[in-house]
Amino acid sequence: IVKNFAPAAKKKGLSISSKMASSTDCYITCDLFRLRQIIDNLLGNAIKFTDKGDVSLSANIIGSSLNLIIKDSGRGISQEEQEVIFEEFARLKNATGIEGSGLGLSIVSKITNLMGGEISLSSSPDKGTSFFVTIPIEIVEEPNIDSSQHDDIEPQPANTLISHSILKIVIVDDDPIQLKY
Numbered sequence: 001i002v003k004n005f006a007p008a009a010k011k012k013g014l015s016i017s018s019k020m021a022s023s024t025d026c027y028i029t030c031d032l033f034r035l036r037q038i039i040d041n042l043l044g045n046a047i048k049f050t051d052k053g054d055v056s057l058s059a060n061i062i063g064s065s066l067n068l069i070i071k072d073s074g075r076g077i078s079q080e081e082q083e084v085i086f087e088e089f090a091r092l093k094n095a096t097g098i099e100g101s102g103l104g105l106s107i108v109s110k111i112t113n114l115m116g117g118e119i120s121l122s123s124s125p126d127k128g129t130s131f132f133v134t135i136p137i138e139i140v141e142e143p144n145i146d147s148s149q150h151d152d153i154e155p156q157p158a159n160t161l162i163s164h165s166i167l168k169i170v171i172v173d174d175d176p177i178q179l180k181y
């Protein structure tokens with residue numbers, strides 16, 4: 001995920017890094033699509049609302065909790081604005097002139113809660129923001145890939161499909177960062 005965001009960070013002259021604790025060197029079960037959606041959204045915001053400095057993603061696992069910190073050195077959020085930040089369509093003064101819908105954080109907070117997790121933040125205006133996300137996970141010995149379920153599907157070489165124009169993909173988005181992907 002951090003690699004995906006590197007071009008957007010570079011364009012703004014920001015450094016971007018990830019710190020994965022050794023506790024994350026394992027297999028987990030979790031809704032990875034949703035987990036990715038949470039991190040994508042928070043890292044996207046971190047870059048969007050940071051004009052200089054750095055953004056980072058840190059992760060560790062304690063017991064059955066995956067703990068994430070998405071940190072930036074950006075515009076920051078005042079104490080009273082932090083009260084409304086997870087509400088739908090909330091856009092703060094710091095978002096003036098920056099594209100967005102004000103829906104990202106409300107979706108992130110709903111997904112986190114539906115996954116049984118928690119989200120909180122610590123921020124100071126002009127100093128930066130850290131979002132803390134805790135998601136319950138289960139550590140497993142081996143990845144559980146049940147190949148027997150896919151036995152009836154005949155694999156097709158993707159390049160043959162594309163060269164015969166059978167496979168057409170249209171990707172639509174109004175967010176320049178997403179379009180860049």
Ligand code: ADP
Nearest residue numbers: 045046049076091092095100101102103104105
């Ligand atoms: P959007 O990014 O589309 O404006 P979000 O729901 O993701 O909507 O965020 C709501 C508002 O919270 C943003 O408009 C911005 O004012 C503020 N915000 C979100 N993330 C950050 C951040 N990392 N630093 C400063 N402000 C932020």
